[in-house]
Amino acid sequence: MNHSRWKLTRERKLAEGLVESPEVVAERAEIRLAMAFAKAVYDRRKELGLSQAEVAERAGLTQAKISRVEGADAVPTLSLLRRLAHALDASLTIALDDDSEQVIFVAHSAA
Known part of the structure; x- marks a missing residue:
C-alpha cells in the first residue's frame, strides 16, 4: 500500500466521524516537527555542498548521528x-x- 492510500484511508475515516485521540494528534505533530527539522538540516547541508561526514566533523559528532538527524x-x-x-x-x-x-x-x- 502506498502512502497516498494511507492518507486517503485516514481522511475517509475522519470524514466518517472518527476522532483521533489527543495522544495520536500529539504524536503526529511530533513526527511532523522531526521531519521538518530533518529536511532543514538536509537542505542546508546540500546548499553548502557538504557530506554528512563533513557536517559531523564540523559539529563534533559522528556521521551516524547526522544520518539519524536527517532521517528524523x-x-x-x-x-x-x-x-x-x-x-x-x-x-x-x-x-x-x-x-x-x-x-x-x-x-x-x-x-
Whole structure:
C-alpha cells in the first residue's frame, strides 16, 4: 500500500466521524516537527555542498548521528541544535503552531 492510500484511508475515516485521540494528534505533530527539522538540516547541508561526514566533523559528532538527524530518527537536544547551526554556518529558527511547524536555517552573511 502506498502512502497516498494511507492518507486517503485516514481522511475517509475522519470524514466518517472518527476522532483521533489527543495522544495520536500529539504524536503526529511530533513526527511532523522531526521531519521538518530533518529536511532543514538536509537542505542546508546540500546548499553548502557538504557530506554528512563533513557536517559531523564540523559539529563534533559522528556521521551516524547526522544520518539519524536527517532521517528524523534522533530527538535533538538544545546543545545539538546549537552545534548543528554552528556547523551549518547558520542561525536556526523554529516556529511552532497548533497545526504547523517551520524549521529554517538562515545563512550567516559573509562579513
